[in-house]
Amino acid sequence: MKLSFLKSGFWISFFLIIIASWVYIYNMSVSMGLDLLGKNIMSMNMKSMDMSSIATFTMLLPMWSIMMVAMMLPAMIPTFITYQDLIKSYEGSWKGWIGILIGYIFIWIFFSLNISILQTFLQKWQFLNNQGILKSNWITVFLLIAVGSFQFTQIKNYCHRVCASPFIYFMKKWRSGFIGGIKMGLGLGFFCVVCCWGFMSLAFIMGYMNFIWMGLITFIVILEKIPEIGKLIKKPLGILILLIAIYFILNNL
DSSP: OHHHHHHHHHHHHHHHHHHHHHHHHHHHHHHTTBOTTSOBOSOTTSOOOOHHHHOOHHHHHHHHHHHHHHHHGGGGHHHHHHHHHHHHHSSOOHHHHHHHHHHHHHHHHHHHHHHHHHHHHHHHTTOBOTTSOBSOHHHHHHHHHHHHHHTTSHHHHHHHHHHHOHHHHHHHSOOOHHHHHHHHHHHHHHHHHHHHHHHHHTHHHHOTTOHHHHHHHHHHHHHHHSHHHHHHHHHHHHHHHHHHHHHHHHHTO
16 A cells, blocks of 8 residues: 555656646746747737847746656656566666656756757847747758758667667666666666757747647657657658758748
8 A cells, every 4th residue: 555655646746747847838938928839919019028038048948947847758658657567577666766757857957958058049149039930941941951851860760769668778778776767767868858859949940938839749759659659650750841841942942
C-alpha cells in the first residue's frame, strides 16, 4: 500500500508539473494581450504591444524553460513507464526515477538558455518582428530547409531510435541510484534535444507565444516517440517542411 501510494504521488506530481507549465505559459500569453496564435488582440485604440521590447533575456529564459517542460515532458511518459517496470524487475528505484526527471529537465533548460541567447541577439539585430517571427523570408526558407532536411539524416535516425526505444537505452547505459538516474536523464535529454531541435526552432516562423504551434509540436513529438508511428511520419514530416520552404521560395520569386 505504501509503495502504491508513493508511485501515485510521483505520477501526480509529474502531471501537475506539466499542467502548471501550460497554465503559466497561458497566463503569460493572456497578460501580454495575445490570442492563441500569439497575435495581439488589444483594442485598436490601445498601442500595439511590441513583443521585442519586452522579451528580454531575463523574461525569455524562464519562458522558454517552462515551455520546454510543458511540451517535452508529455513525450517522456513511455520512458518513465519503462523505467518504472525496471523498478520491479531490475535495479531501478524511485530515486532513480526522480533523477532521470531532473537530468532530462536540466538538458532542456540548457537548450532554453541557448535559444534565449539566440533570440535576444536576433531581436537586437532586428531580425525578428514584434511577434518574435523572422522578418526575412529567405532566412525562413533556410531554416525550413535545414529542419526538413534534418529529418532524413543519420543523426536524426540514431537519436530518434534512442528516444523511441528507452528500454534499449537503459540496458546499454544503466546507472543505479539517484545520481545514476540523473546521468541517464542527461543522456536521454541530450538525444531528445538533438532529435527535436528543429521543431522547436520553428517558433521563429510560427511565433514563440503561438499556442496552436506549441500544441501541434507537442502532439508531433509524442507521435514520433511511438516506435510504430514515428518510423512512418518522420520522413513525411521532413517532406512537408521542405514543401513549405518551396512555397516560401515561389512566393518570393
